[in-house]
Amino acid sequence: MIKKGIAIILLTFILNTAFGAVSVYDQSKKxxxxxxxxxxxxxxxSSFMLTTSGYYIQAKMxxxxxxxxxxxxxxxxxxxxxxxxxxxxxxxxGIFSIRDLTADIAGIxxxxxxxxxxx
Numbered sequence: 001m002i003k004k005g006i007a008i009i010l011l012t013f014i015l016n017t018a019f020g021a022v023s024v025y026d027q028s029k030k031x032x033x034x035x036x037x038x039x040x041x042x043x044x045x046s047s048f049m050l051t052t053s054g055y056y057i058q059a060k061m062x063x064x065x066x067x068x069x070x071x072x073x074x075x076x077x078x079x080x081x082x083x084x085x086x087x088x089x090x091x092x093x094g095i096f097s098i099r100d101l102t103a104d105i106a107g108i109x110x111x112x113x114x115x116x117x118x119x
Contacts, residue, residue: 033100040100043104047077047078047103048107049111050076050077051111054073070115077104078105081104
C-alpha cells in the first residue's frame with residue numbers, strides 16, 4: 001500500500017512538472033461545468049473503455065497477473081485523465097475540472113466492478 005501511495009505522489013509530481021502547475025479553479029466558469037451531461041458521460045465511458053482494454057491487453061495477452069493488470073490499467077487511465085485536465089486548464093477558456101476527474105474515477109470504478117463480475 002505504501003508503494004502505491006509513493007507511486008501516486010511521484011506521478012503527481014512528474015505530471016505537475018511536465019505540464020506546469022494546475023491553475024486555480026475559476027469560480028466564474030463553474031456554471032459551464034455541470035455534474036451531469038454529455039461531457040461527463042464521455043469521461044465515464046472513455047475511462048471505462050481504457051481501463052477494461054488496458055486490463056485485457058495486460059492480463060490476457062501478456063504474463064502479467066490479473067490483479068497487477070487491473071492496478072496498472074486503472075493508474076494509467078487516471079493519469080491520462082489528470083493530464084488531460086491539466087492541459088485543459090492551460091487553454092484560454094479552459095478549467096481544471098474536478099467534476100470531469102470524478103467522472104473518470106467513476107468510469108474506472110465501474111470497469112473494476114465489471115471485470116471482477118465477469119471473472
